[in-house]
Amino acid sequence: MGNCCAAPADPERKKKARRKKKEKRPNPFSIDYNRGPGPVLVVLRKPTGRDIGSRYELGQVLGRGEFGVTYLCTDKATGEHLACKSISKKKLRTAVDIEDVRREVEIMRHLPAHPNIVKLKDTYEDDGAVHLVMELCEGGELFDRIVARGHYTERAAAAVTRTIIEVIQVCHKHGVMHRDLKPENFLFGNKKENAPLKAIDFGLSVFFRPGDCFTEIVGSPYYMAPEVLKRNYGPEVDVWSAGVILYILLCGVPPFWAESEQGVAQAILRSVIDFKREPWPKVSDSAKDLVRHMLDPDPKQRFTAQQVIDHSWLQNATKAPNVNLGETVRARLQQFSVMNKFKKKALRVVAEYLSVEEVADIKDMFEKMDINKNGKITFEELKFGLRKLGHQIPDADVQILMEAADVDGTGTLDYGEFVAVSIHLRKIGNDEHLHKAFSYFDQNKSGYIEIEELRDSLVDDLGTNHEEVINAIIHDVDTDKDGRISYEEFTAMMKAGTDWRKASRQYSRERFSSLSSKLLKDGSLQL
Numbered sequence: 001m002g003n004c005c006a007a008p009a010d011p012e013r014k015k016k017a018r019r020k021k022k023e024k025r026p027n028p029f030s031i032d033y034n035r036g037p038g039p040v041l042v043v044l045r046k047p048t049g050r051d052i053g054s055r056y057e058l059g060q061v062l063g064r065g066e067f068g069v070t071y072l073c074t075d076k077a078t079g080e081h082l083a084c085k086s087i088s089k090k091k092l093r094t095a096v097d098i099e100d101v102r103r104e105v106e107i108m109r110h111l112p113a114h115p116n117i118v119k120l121k122d123t124y125e126d127d128g129a130v131h132l133v134m135e136l137c138e139g140g141e142l143f144d145r146i147v148a149r150g151h152y153t154e155r156a157a158a159a160v161t162r163t164i165i166e167v168i169q170v171c172h173k174h175g176v177m178h179r180d181l182k183p184e185n186f187l188f189g190n191k192k193e194n195a196p197l198k199a200i201d202f203g204l205s206v207f208f209r210p211g212d213c214f215t216e217i218v219g220s221p222y223y224m225a226p227e228v229l230k231r232n233y234g235p236e237v238d239v240w241s242a243g244v245i246l247y248i249l250l251c252g253v254p255p256f257w258a259e260s261e262q263g264v265a266q267a268i269l270r271s272v273i274d275f276k277r278e279p280w281p282k283v284s285d286s287a288k289d290l291v292r293h294m295l296d297p298d299p300k301q302r303f304t305a306q307q308v309i310d311h312s313w314l315q316n317a318t319k320a321p322n323v324n325l326g327e328t329v330r331a332r333l334q335q336f337s338v339m340n341k342f343k344k345k346a347l348r349v350v351a352e353y354l355s356v357e358e359v360a361d362i363k364d365m366f367e368k369m370d371i372n373k374n375g376k377i378t379f380e381e382l383k384f385g386l387r388k389l390g391h392q393i394p395d396a397d398v399q400i401l402m403e404a405a406d407v408d409g410t411g412t413l414d415y416g417e418f419v420a421v422s423i424h425l426r427k428i429g430n431d432e433h434l435h436k437a438f439s440y441f442d443q444n445k446s447g448y449i450e451i452e453e454l455r456d457s458l459v460d461d462l463g464t465n466h467e468e469v470i471n472a473i474i475h476d477v478d479t480d481k482d483g484r485i486s487y488e489e490f491t492a493m494m495k496a497g498t499d500w501r502k503a504s505r506q507y508s509r510e511r512f513s514s515l516s517s518k519l520l521k522d523g524s525l526q527l
Helices: 011-022 031-035 093-112 142-149 153-175 237-253 261-270 285-294 305-310 326-332 340-352 355-368 377-390 397-403 415-426 431-441 451-457 467-475 487-495 499-506 508-520
Strands: 056-064 068-075 079-087 120-125 130-136 185-189 196-200 449-451 484-486
Touching: 031 237, 031 431, 056 079, 068 237, 093 130, 142 185, 153 196, 153 285, 153 355, 153 415, 237 285, 237 305, 285 305, 340 415, 340 431, 340 487, 355 377, 377 397, 397 415, 431 451, 449 451, 451 467, 467 487, 484 487
Parallel strands: none
Antiparallel strands: 056 068, 068 079, 079 130, 120 130, 185 196, 449 484
């Protein structure tokens, strides 16, 4: 006899139970799991409010970063234009990400008002994002002005260096180590030549007390002090980074440069500063002396921020030479002018594969500069257009750029030539673009660009010395000397040259951190 109290079998219930068993359980340590239903994740401790729209109106996108978007922001009450950095909570995947945002806000609130530190006005947090409302800096990056100019005179470099060192001094005085000083993290308040320079990014900054030792590898490789790679550092690293910026201001390239991550790390550790190549013979001994003291590999011997400010070169900044530092710098920074014809042609091919979004602002700029609306830009139109866009470039430099971009030698730039030079200067392009460009030259689809294919593709761009040009290209690009160009050699050519600028924006600190661990392990880094 059966159990009279047993419930009848429910086949649907059994199915549900089996389904539930099969469902993959979420990781209980992930942020998403702990959020649960509704807005559980709270990032800021004391935000100004929850609804940013109650006071501010968000407008056009000014920039995009790893975690969020920066918008033009207008105060509804006063009409004041500001910037709003909106950080998506979906991008904050780990507790470390959350702590970084929280600490950035706390540091900006902690630092005193200073004319060269961007001011945080308000903070808002809603279910989807954290919004940081800051003063708007419309003058562009210090990085971009260095690239546009190619160099700074000693007097201008001294003024920029003093500003950076004063920011470091304020930070250190208030127990803050910046840890990511580089030209990209300084913006000009407006487009005027004498605009104030402001530090804008404290995302990697930390609080410190005297004697604290830090081990985390953060920052951008070209600006890292040797003790960061050795995982044993303090606030002295900020002066090192400022020393690297000063070196770049004076000559246009970093002091410790290599084509590979390992090469960069080893150059930093060797800490050998080159003062022989142009324009260093023209630079004052006083400027070189300050660079040496700021780039002393021993943090105990390295100048403090106060010692930098007290140095004679900065004390006499208004008397520093205000002369052009030489043709070599201009040539180095306008590398498009010495780029081989093969690479220029490849850039034009890449241009054909750019998306509408990638090419939209380039097309808009071309149309604005093409005053006569004839599809060609003359020297005068280029000069006027660059100045209208806020680029105060000397006529001689505009002429170099013009001649470099004018591949067909007509004395004007057509749209293709303009896009090609724009791609070079902005480093637009990805592996898909490069694969398509390589295929254009690899006519027989052998996987290699052979000499005949190279000659055929460049027939319209070669002058009377075409064999000499072809031989020079093969000599430079064909690194394994098998008489043809592989895809790897092609991409190496396309990415070579001014890649230190691209790398300074894009290098992954995780990759560099793992590299330093490897070098420590195999003994390449000597502690």
